[in-house]
Amino acid sequence: MAEATANGLGQHALHASHAHEAPAAVAHADEHQEHPIKLYLVVWAWLFILSTCSYLVDYFGLQGYLRWSLILIFMILKAGLIVAVFMHMAWERLALAYAIILPPILVLVFTTMMVFEADYTLFTRLAFFGSGH
Template structure:
């Protein structure tokens, strides 16, 4: 023990083919174009918001998977990070259904019964 910090020699980091990144960039461009097309073609209502959210989640998933190297993580880490996200999405779905039910109940019972 000389009091000096030990230096650890690390090997070269894992390299991924550049073609993978180009493919993901092209796919992100296509998804962004499709998201723009939703507004361009004047989709409205639930269809509009569903398409926008689907494209948003697909783009976020690609970015996390490839550019943040999530695809190469151990499966236990994927499970530890993925389960809470899935639980949150399910919870948001339940709350959306509950909000619609509450809104429709208020319309029915507070409008004078007509």
């Protein structure tokens, strides 16, 4: 077989043995999934509704943690819709979805932990060292 490969004959035999797999691979690559236009219109409507709600938070003059919580919730919902539908993540393999979605979630978890740690550190410094005035 080494002599046949050196002469190029082995390559033809190699390709001929996998010839039955090639059309299936090409056919699978040529397939594409079309989604109904209604899906995209519903997502556009939800994005409009969520953007309106985000605007209303400012319009009604909400302040403090409620304001920022609502703005962040609306932002995450809009980003989730965009990623799921327009970037087709809803139809991807679960491993790929985890690879893209899990890191930002972990960043949020660790950031939350840092905020609580910072508050605790500030509290202990004020308790033991005073206000510094």
